[in-house]
Amino acid sequence: QGAQVAFGGLKHDSSLPVEIAADQLKxxxxxxxxxxxGNVLIGQGTLRLGAGSVVxxxxxxxxxxxxMRASGGVTFSNGAEAAEAQSAVYAPGSxxxxxxxxxxLTQGNNALAGERLVINLSDGTGTMEGRVRTIFQTGNN
Amino acid sequence: xxxxxxxxxxxxxxxxxxxxxxxxxxxxxxDGIRVKATSVRYDGQTGDLQIIGPLTIxxxxxxxxxAQAADLSSDFKNGVLRSARLVLDERLQMAAAEIHRVDGRxxxxxKTVASTCxxxxxNPVPLWRIxxxxxxxxxxxxxxxxxxxxxxxxxxxxxxxxxxxLPDPTLERAAGFxxxxxxxxxxxxxxxxxxxxxxxxDHKDLTLTPYVSTDNSRTLEARYRQAFASGDIEINAAASSxxxxxxxxxxxxxxxxxxxxxxxYTLTFDIETVSDTGYLLDYDYSDKxxxxxxIAITRTKRDEHAYAGVVAYRSLRSSESNETAPTVVADLVWxxxxxxxxxxxxxxxxxxxxxxxxxxNFAYDxxxxxxxxxxxxxxxxxxxxxxxxxxxxxxxxxxxxxxxIDLDYSRIDQDADYDTPVSRATPxxxxxxxxxxxxxxxxxxxxxxxxxxxxWAEDTGTDLPNDESTLIELDEGNLFSFSxxxxxxxxxxxLRANLGVQWTRFGNDGSETGLTLGRIxxxxxxxxxxxYPGLEGESSDxxxxxxxxxxxxxxxxxxxxxxxxxxxxxxxxRLDWEAERLDIGASYIWMEASPLENLDTDVxxxxxxxxxxxxxxxxxxxxxxxxxxxDRAASAELGLAYANECIEIDVSVSRRFTSSTSVEPTTDFGxxxxxxxxxxxADGNSRKRSHCAQAGG
Amino acid sequence: CGFTPVHAPGGAGEAVRGQFLVxxxxxxxxxxxxxxxxxxxxxxxxxxxxxxxxxxxxADSVAxxxxxxxxxxxxxxxxxxxxIDRASEEVLSSGTVRNFTSYSATGxxxxxxxxxxxxxxxxxxxxxxxxxxxxxxxxxSFGVERAEGEGA
Numbered sequence: 001q002g003a004q005v006a007f008g009g010l011k012h013d014s015s016l017p018v019e020i021a022a023d024q025l026k027x028x029x030x031x032x033x034x035x036x037x038g039n040v041l042i043g044q045g046t047l048r049l050g051a052g053s054v055v056x057x058x059x060x061x062x063x064x065x066x067x068m069r070a071s072g073g074v075t076f077s078n079g080a081e082a083a084e085a086q087s088a089v090y091a092p093g094s095x096x097x098x099x100x101x102x103x104x105l106t107q108g109n110n111a112l113a114g115e116r117l118v119i120n121l122s123d124g125t126g127t128m129e130g131r132v133r134t135i136f137q138t139g140n141n
Numbered sequence: 142x143x144x145x146x147x148x149x150x151x152x153x154x155x156x157x158x159x160x161x162x163x164x165x166x167x168x169x170x171x172d173g174i175r176v177k178a179t180s181v182r183y184d185g186q187t188g189d190l191q192i193i194g195p196l197t198i199x200x201x202x203x204x205x206x207x208a209q210a211a212d213l214s215s216d217f218k219n220g221v222l223r224s225a226r227l228v229l230d231e232r233l234q235m236a237a238a239e240i241h242r243v244d245g246r247x248x249x250x251x252k253t254v255a256s257t258c259x260x261x262x263x264n265p266v267p268l269w270r271i272x273x274x275x276x277x278x279x280x281x282x283x284x285x286x287x288x289x290x291x292x293x294x295x296x297x298x299x300x301x302x303x304x305x306x307l308p309d310p311t312l313e314r315a316a317g318f319x320x321x322x323x324x325x326x327x328x329x330x331x332x333x334x335x336x337x338x339x340x341x342x343d344h345k346d347l348t349l350t351p352y353v354s355t356d357n358s359r360t361l362e363a364r365y366r367q368a369f370a371s372g373d374i375e376i377n378a379a380a381s382s383x384x385x386x387x388x389x390x391x392x393x394x395x396x397x398x399x400x401x402x403x404x405x406y407t408l409t410f411d412i413e414t415v416s417d418t419g420y421l422l423d424y425d426y427s428d429k430x431x432x433x434x435x436i437a438i439t440r441t442k443r444d445e446h447a448y449a450g451v452v453a454y455r456s457l458r459s460s461e462s463n464e465t466a467p468t469v470v471a472d473l474v475w476x477x478x479x480x481x482x483x484x485x486x487x488x489x490x491x492x493x494x495x496x497x498x499x500x501x502n503f504a505y506d507x508x509x510x511x512x513x514x515x516x517x518x519x520x521x522x523x524x525x526x527x528x529x530x531x532x533x534x535x536x537x538x539x540x541x542x543x544x545x546i547d548l549d550y551s552r553i554d555q556d557a558d559y560d561t562p563v564s565r566a567t568p569x570x571x572x573x574x575x576x577x578x579x580x581x582x583x584x585x586x587x588x589x590x591x592x593x594x595x596x597w598a599e600d601t602g603t604d605l606p607n608d609e610s611t612l613i614e615l616d617e618g619n620l621f622s623f624s625x626x627x628x629x630x631x632x633x634x635x636l637r638a639n640l641g642v643q644w645t646r647f648g649n650d651g652s653e654t655g656l657t658l659g660r661i662x663x664x665x666x667x668x669x670x671x672x673y674p675g676l677e678g679e680s681s682d683x684x685x686x687x688x689x690x691x692x693x694x695x696x697x698x699x700x701x702x703x704x705x706x707x708x709x710x711x712x713x714x715r716l717d718w719e720a721e722r723l724d725i726g727a728s729y730i731w732m733e734a735s736p737l738e739n740l741d742t743d744v745x746x747x748x749x750x751x752x753x754x755x756x757x758x759x760x761x762x763x764x765x766x767x768x769x770x771x772d773r774a775a776s777a778e779l780g781l782a783y784a785n786e787c788i789e790i791d792v793s794v795s796r797r798f799t800s801s802t803s804v805e806p807t808t809d810f811g812x813x814x815x816x817x818x819x820x821x822x823a824d825g826n827s828r829k830r831s832h833c834a835q836a837g838g
Numbered sequence: 839c840g841f842t843p844v845h846a847p848g849g850a851g852e853a854v855r856g857q858f859l860v861x862x863x864x865x866x867x868x869x870x871x872x873x874x875x876x877x878x879x880x881x882x883x884x885x886x887x888x889x890x891x892x893x894x895x896x897a898d899s900v901a902x903x904x905x906x907x908x909x910x911x912x913x914x915x916x917x918x919x920x921x922i923d924r925a926s927e928e929v930l931s932s933g934t935v936r937n938f939t940s941y942s943a944t945g946x947x948x949x950x951x952x953x954x955x956x957x958x959x960x961x962x963x964x965x966x967x968x969x970x971x972x973x974x975x976x977x978x979s980f981g982v983e984r985a986e987g988e989g990a
Contacts (some may be wrong), residue, residue, distance in 0.1 A: 126155035134148035255864025443862040446869040454947040467948040497948045578841035586975045609944040612953040618960025627956035647975045726901045739944040746901045
């Protein structure tokens with residue numbers, strides 16, 4: 001794919017430790033799900049994910065994060081790129097994050113809006129779907 | 142300045158290196174330009190757009206660019222499109238292997254074919270097209286520059302031009318060649334006219350038309366137009382050298398102008414000169430047989446009309462000499478109306494001066510064709526006052542009283558039969574009874590008005606020589622009036638009754654039928670109208686005027702003068718009909734010979750102007766004049782025109798059967814081909830488009 | 839035979855006479871035309887209705903001798919008119935009246951000029967009379983009955 005210079009922003013090492021901060025935490029013993037509610041902020045390296053509430057599912061054995069389901073208005077940022085959506089699902093294992101519901105991605109001075117954004121954090125690519133509206137600056141070169 | 146473009150697509154991939162790959166119904170909008178494509182790759186760093194087609198680019202002014210693929214800058218100003226087609230103003234289509242956009246102003250098309258014709262699947266070869274190795278479209282100048290252009294008609298190459306410049310369809314006043322016209326006439330042989338239009342600023346333009354023909358006639362025609370804040374002028378002129386008058390430079394000049402000068406006065410002038418009598422007819426510039434140059438100042442407002450003008454004549458008639466015909470006519474008129482508070486009704490004053498001048502000073506009738514004194518010049522000063530009032534009587538009868546006094550003072554020079562000066566005072570009076578009645582039936586609404594008018598003027602009085610009132614008409618416009626004479630130099634005398642009835646039927650179907658019947662009965666024949674078939678004797682001929690109008694622009698009007706034994710002295714018929722595809726204007730005139738009016742033989746002539754759109758794009762036209770007395774056509778013109786969205790072809794053949802000392806019978810053949818779609822000329826697409834065969838579609 | 843006087847009380851005449859302010863003339867033809875119309879239906883500065891008109895004329899040569907001398911002209915005239923309610927500026931009725939007169943051109947130049955000018959004058963008289971007759975016939979569309987019908 002050649003040098004991913006400027007746009008490496010979406011590229012991310014999802015093996016880094018995940019910290020989650022929230023107003024409340026509720027853990028459900030039998031399903032093994034942890035539900036964080038109230039100003040939830042997930043950090044992993046330079047990646048930040050804010051949400052109204054996040055439900056985290058751990059892998060059965062090692063206690064690693066299987067996936068995280070964020071909802072209630074999600075904000076995602078990773079260096080120069082930032083995105084908002086109604087909800088998001090992040091599976092660190094696969095390095096894939098899916099934002100959906102009125103997704104807006106700003107990238108430098110370009111902005112994309114669509115229904116669903118699938119980001120592959122390992123190779124830094126993303127695909128926006130739904131009737132995607134993009135605003136990009138012209139004449140800057 | 143930073144400008145933004147919006148992109149809409151079903152899916153946008155965000156790839157590293159600020160690359161966006163949009164796919165699925167991609168639409169981009171920037172600065173009024175809209176791009177539609179299958180997929181677009183946008184490189185954020187270089188700002189380049191790689192577009193996979195089929196793509197269309199539509200700009201605000203209606204220009205449409207389509208292509209299979211394209212590489213464009215993000216502001217669409219620069220770039221290359223492959224196997225593309227450019228459409229200007231939805232009319233001019235140019236297909237090209239490659240199109241280069243440069244700085245958002247120039248579009249260069251390589252290996253291109255241009256045409257404004259509808260190209261259909263059924264017949265891919267358009268009626269005409271221009272192939273060129275390169276076309277440059279300059280959006281700012283709105284010009285098209287062709288290089289190595291080959292014009293093909295129906296696929297057959299006709300002309301090859303290294304360089305060709307044509308205005309693009311949106312340019313209104315573009316300098317350049319207008320459509321050529323091929324013309325072949327007996328007199329001038331086979332020739333071609335190539336008009337060139339030169340706009341000068343926003344308010345002036347000049348059109349020069351060289352016309353060269355085989356009988357070595359060389360002509361330059363010119364038309365100059367200028368618009369001023371308060372008026373405009375137009376000058377048409379031409380100069381020719383030909384075999385008809387070898388060694389002579391034949392010229393004509395027609396200049397006319399109209400100006401609003403202050404306080405509601407308007408100045409108009411109309412200058413007409415020609416070098417020799419046959420020139421206008423030989424070159425079909427005008428069929429006037431007398432040139433009347435006029436300069437006049439007029440002002441008209443409520444209750445007041447003023448006119449001051451001079452008309453200079455030059456007769457081109459072989460039967461008339463400019464020495465003995467009046468060649469300068471000057472008139473001054475001031476008409477004022479008022480409504481006297483006490484007397485009621487309304488009145489008016491008219492002050493006028495008239496003068497006409499003949500070059501000859503010979504006080505008798507010389508050797509020219511007419512029997513009028515050769516050198517007579519007349520100047521006449523008139524003062525007229527009138528008052529009229531009408532009353533509605535019991536039962537709806539209308540009584541109208543009118544009194545009038547004419548004072549005139551005339552000088553008659555160079556006429557041995559009349560001493561000069563002559564002054565006259567002529568009181569006249571009229572009483573009119575009219576009884577308008579109406580009736581509404583199931584199918585129509587009728588209005589019928591019997592009218593009886595008694596007019597009095599003294600039986601005798603000094604008479605002036607009759608120069609102005611030798612041509613006399615009787616119709617509904619002067620049946621109820623003081624005089625049938627055209628001017629005030631002659632006065633209709635004696636006691637007479639003008640009787641008539643006017644009936645109009647307004648049909649509920651929208652038709653209107655009108656009939657006027659009338660007659661003049663004199664208490665005594667004073668012989669004033671002896672020699673005028675319709676008016677002589679104690680009672681005039683019957684005047685009968687029939688009018689029938691039907692919805693859909695159909696109008697038939699016939700006016701006749703006939704005596705008690707139905708002997709016609711005049712009959713005029715006019716038929717006008719504008720149907721959806723047929724347009725007819727026909728007029729027939731029959732007049733009994735009237736030597737006093739220089740009418741030695743009866744006149745019986747039919748004039749026809751007709752056009753018939755027999756198919757969507759085809760129009761045939763027939764204009765004809767048939768002289769029943771000479772029992773042959775006086776002139777005939779047959780025309781055929783084909784017009785569609787991209788071409789207009791007019792073919793016409795006309796024959797004039799004149800025979801006079803200065804004008805020969807002649808047959809003209811005309812062909813004009815004009816490419817529609819260049820320059821803001823006739824709006825091609827409002828014309829019937831030759832649509833493709835509907836098979837499959 | 840069913841005919842009633844136009845100017846009898848309640849007739850169409852009342853809906854027309856004195857009910858119009860004719861538009862001011864701007865040229866010689868309009869001067870003759872508007873004077874003739876006003877001679878027939880009067881002028882009333884405070885009239886409820888206005889009569890607007892546009893006049894077009896066209897001369898066609900209809901008889902030409904073998905040696906190309908024009909003997910006779912037909913003079914066609916068209917008047918497009920509108921009856922306008924001066925208060926609401928609503929166009930109550932409109933239409934076109936057309937007719938033609940003729941004049942000979944076989945006399946001298948000055949005789950033809952006088953005949954031409956007289957023909958224009960006669961044409962305006964004919965068109966004005968035709969229009970006034972049509973106003974009487976179409977009085978229902980703008981006359982007193984209309985006002986009463988709506989006024990009540």
